[in-house]
Amino acid sequence: MIVIIDYNVGNVRSVCNAFRYTGCEAKLSCEPETIENAAGLVLPGVAAFGYAVGALGSLAELIKKVALNGKPLLGICVGYQMLFDRSCEHGRHNGLGLISGSVVPVPAEQTVPHMGWNMVTLPDDMELFAGVGKEKHFYFAHSFYADVADSRAKIAYTDYGFNLPASVQKANIYGTQFHPEKSGKTGLKVLKNFAEICKK
Amino acid sequence: MLTKRIIPCLDVKDNRVVKGVNFLNLRDAGDPVELGARYSDSGADELVFLDITATIRSRKTIVELVEKVAENVFIPFTVGGGIQTVDQIDELLRSGAEKVSVNTAAVENPALLTAAAQRFGNQCVVLAIDARRSKEQPDRWQVCVKAGSEPTDIDVVEWAVKAEKLGAGEILLTSMDADGTKAGYDNRLNRAVSNAVNIPVIASGGAGKLEHLYDAIVDGGADAVLMASITHFEQYTIKQMKEYLAGRGIAVNL
Numbered sequence: 219m220i221v222i223i224d225y226n227v228g229n230v231r232s233v234c235n236a237f238r239y240t241g242c243e244a245k246l247s248c249e250p251e252t253i254e255n256a257a258g259l260v261l262p263g264v265a266a267f268g269y270a271v272g273a274l275g276s277l278a279e280l281i282k283k284v285a286l287n288g289k290p291l292l293g294i295c296v297g298y299q300m301l302f303d304r305s306c307e308h309g310r311h312n313g314l315g316l317i318s319g320s321v322v323p324v325p326a327e328q329t330v331p332h333m334g335w336n337m338v339t340l341p342d343d344m345e346l347f348a349g350v351g352k353e354k355h356f357y358f359a360h361s362f363y364a365d366v367a368d369s370r371a372k373i374a375y376t377d378y379g380f381n382l383p384a385s386v387q388k389a390n391i392y393g394t395q396f397h398p399e400k401s402g403k404t405g406l407k408v409l410k411n412f413a414e415i416c417k418k
Numbered sequence: 419m420l421t422k423r424i425i426p427c428l429d430v431k432d433n434r435v436v437k438g439v440n441f442l443n444l445r446d447a448g449d450p451v452e453l454g455a456r457y458s459d460s461g462a463d464e465l466v467f468l469d470i471t472a473t474i475r476s477r478k479t480i481v482e483l484v485e486k487v488a489e490n491v492f493i494p495f496t497v498g499g500g501i502q503t504v505d506q507i508d509e510l511l512r513s514g515a516e517k518v519s520v521n522t523a524a525v526e527n528p529a530l531l532t533a534a535a536q537r538f539g540n541q542c543v544v545l546a547i548d549a550r551r552s553k554e555q556p557d558r559w560q561v562c563v564k565a566g567s568e569p570t571d572i573d574v575v576e577w578a579v580k581a582e583k584l585g586a587g588e589i590l591l592t593s594m595d596a597d598g599t600k601a602g603y604d605n606r607l608n609r610a611v612s613n614a615v616n617i618p619v620i621a622s623g624g625a626g627k628l629e630h631l632y633d634a635i636v637d638g639g640a641d642a643v644l645m646a647s648i649t650h651f652e653q654y655t656i657k658q659m660k661e662y663l664a665g666r667g668i669a670v671n672l
Contacts, residue, residue, distance in 0.1 A: 232514050235489050264511060266539045296539070308536055326616065329641065331541040331587045333618050335421045335463055335671040355421065355671040357463075357494055359516065359541040361587070377419055400494045400516060402458070 220244040220416055221256035223281065223297075226273045229264035229399075233294065233409075236399035240406050242413040250280055258416030259289060262399075263296030267307040267321060267362065270296045282314050290390050290416050291316075292346075298386070298393030299364055307362050317388050318368035324361055328379045331361045336376045338384040338396070344372050346385065346392055346411050354404045356384065356396035363395060421671045422635050423463035423642035424659050425620060426649050428453060429470045430499075433479060436470070437646045438598055447650040450483055455490040457649075461656045463671060465495040466519070466590070466644060470565060472500025481513050488514020496544055496590075504533050511538060519544035519590055522563040525570060525577075528584055535585025540617075545586035549574045549607055550594045559593075559607055566594050574607070575614050582615045589615065590644065593623040598647060600626025608638025620644050628654065628662040635668055 220237060224230050224246040237244035237260075244260075245252075253259060259281065263270050271278070285291040293301045300313045305321035313321070324330045335355040340347040358376070366373055366383050374385040376396075385394045392412065398405035428435045428450050435453055436444040447453070454465055467487065469480045477500065484497055497510050498519030507518045524531050524545055534543045548566045549559040559574040578589055591611055593604035603624045612619040621640035625631060625648050634640045648654055660670040 229511055229514070229516065231485075231512060232488055232516075235514065236492055239489075239492065264516065264538060264542060266536055269537050307539075329420075329616055329618055331617065332420065333541060333588060334423050334641065337419065337421075358420075359494065361540055397494070397516075400492060402461075402493055406492060 222260045227265040233262045233399045240410045259291045261293045261297035267305040268311045293393040319366040338376045356401040421669045425464045425644045427466040427646045451486045454487045458491040469499030484513040519546040521546040531584040540587035544588045545581045546590040588618045590620045596624030602630045603634040605638035612639030
């Protein structure tokens with residue numbers, strides 16, 4: 219069972235709907251025991267970073283612990299940004315620190331938010347994109363992005379006037395800046411791949 | 419490269435999609451959940467649902483509608499119509515909407531934009547502007563509120579600039595003069611606003627032919643084009659629109 223962490227932010231239901239649509243078992247929960255027993259965890263998030271970190275509260279330590287013990291964890295959008303060390307969205311906030319890097323503003327030379335469908339180049343060695351193709355459009359909606367500083371992380375990029383990290387994988391920790399649950403058929407395939415990873 | 423977006427708009431009244439001309443003479447266009455799922459499958463980039471009744475009774479209906487839509491729609495969708503508080507926004511986002519659009523409430527209480535952006539991030543906050551061209555000055559537009567029924571003294575371009583500073587993450591810009599006429603978007607309006615702000619602008623009102631979409635993007639500087647009549651009544655499919663734009667060198671998600 220995939221557990222989608224329900225921590226009082228928007229859009230958790232969409233992620234659950236998308237997993238179920240692809241035939242994967244998934245449920246929403248914020249119970250520590252359910253989280254510890256899950257086959258894999260999803261940390262979604264439509265919220266400002268500071269609000270999301272505050273809402274996650276004491277669950278942060280638990281998620282960190284189970285992820286470091288090897289349980290697959292997928293962060294989406296702000297849930298992905300929280301995997302990093304820190305963010306400067308509306309003030310300074312610490313993240314989970316599972317992947318080295320900082321969340322910083324998308325440069326103002328571009329239209330901000332980065333909103334809409336952008337092409338992501340998909341490296342062969344990132345498990346989330348197995349069978350998806352060499353490059354695909356995914357849906358983005360964000361004003362900040364993760365400046366990845368982790369030499370052990372694999373990164374898929376999109377072009378937004380610069381190489382913007384669109385997805386990162388570090389061992390069992392996965393993240394997407396885009397919304398797979400809102401990226402049509404391609405996004406559903408990515409979620410199905412994550413469900414497959416959780417079965418291993 | 420970020421693609422330009424094609425966004426069908428579903429005006430919802432009494433659980434049905436309707437479409438009018440210049441905000442009047444509504445005509446039935448189908449079931450919102452069914453139409454939403456069809457668009458999601460047929461390559462639309464995004465959807466907008468506007469509750470055009472926006473009463474207390476319809477508020478509950480729209481939350482239930484959003485929940486149903488979210489079970490079948492795996493592209494982003496925005497919900498708007500009569501939204502006044504951060505808690506209402508929260509409820510709609512939790513029900514499955516990606517973004518909410520606010521209009522009258524933001525004019526009456528601009529701090530709503532800031533409160534919503536701080537809590538949900540500005541990418542969730544769409545400012546809808548219903549614009550009417552000034553009779554005296556052709557390059558000025560006034561903001562209208564309450565579903566277009568009440569003109570204000572507020573200048574559209576000034577309001578857009580202010581709203582961006584307050585926290586709006588996108589502007590859904592409807593020309594009341596062009597709406598439902600199928601005579602083309604008001605691209606002077608679109609250009610005036612898109613030049614003045616750095617957030618995405620969705621052009622709305624007046625789409626009738628494929629070249630209107632191209633013109634809104636190229637002449638109007640729009641990041642996305644919204645349409646209703648030409649797609650609900652199956653004059654053009656989403657694929658036809660995208661193939662046309664791609665053929666003229668516009669990046670789209672085909």
